[in-house]
Amino acid sequence: MVIMMAEINVARQIAYWRDGALEAIDTAQYLLDGDRILSGLFFAHLALEKAFKVQIVKQTNNVPPRIHDLPRLAENGKISLLQEQIDFLSVMGIFAIQGRYADMDLPAPSRSNSQQLFDQAKEMTEWLTKLL
Numbered sequence: 001m002v003i004m005m006a007e008i009n010v011a012r013q014i015a016y017w018r019d020g021a022l023e024a025i026d027t028a029q030y031l032l033d034g035d036r037i038l039s040g041l042f043f044a045h046l047a048l049e050k051a052f053k054v055q056i057v058k059q060t061n062n063v064p065p066r067i068h069d070l071p072r073l074a075e076n077g078k079i080s081l082l083q084e085q086i087d088f089l090s091v092m093g094i095f096a097i098q099g100r101y102a103d104m105d106l107p108a109p110s111r112s113n114s115q116q117l118f119d120q121a122k123e124m125t126e127w128l129t130k131l132l
Contacts, residue, residue: 013057017064018129021050025125032118037108042099044121045070045092051128052077058131068096079128088120 024047031040045068053064055077065076070089074081081089098104109117 008061008063010057010061013063014054017050017053017057021047021054021125021129024050025122028118028121032114035111037111037114038095038098038106041092041095041109041114041117044118045096045099047125048089048092048121048128049073049096051125052079054129055079055131069093085124088117088124092117092121
């Protein structure tokens with residue numbers, strides 16, 4: 001579903017999503033440092049989601065769709081990704097589901113695996129928010 005607005009302030013929308021992405025990745029790091037792995041990875045997913053929405057606003061001059069599927073957001077933002085990046089985004093999607101639906105009861109990844117996922121999420125978030 002595409003929400004059409006008469007006119008949006010594109011620069012304001014971009015700043016909103018960019019600032020949210022950077023805050024979410026900082027929150028993810030804080031949670032991971034406190035050994036809150038699943039919550040930290042949920043916020044890493046949120047950072048990526050908001051970073052892709054920066055690109056969607058930039059490409060469409062419209063508000064981004066209210067979806068959480070990272071590969072779909074990349075498509076909507078016209079971001080070309082390598083297959084390994086798409087695979088990574090699919091893995092990160094697991095943490096968005098776990099964060100929203102606690103009954104999923106998925107095991108947390110190891111500390112080293114969670115740090116590796118976070119590092120990839122941070123790198124991609126920073127890259128997406130700098131593609132302005």
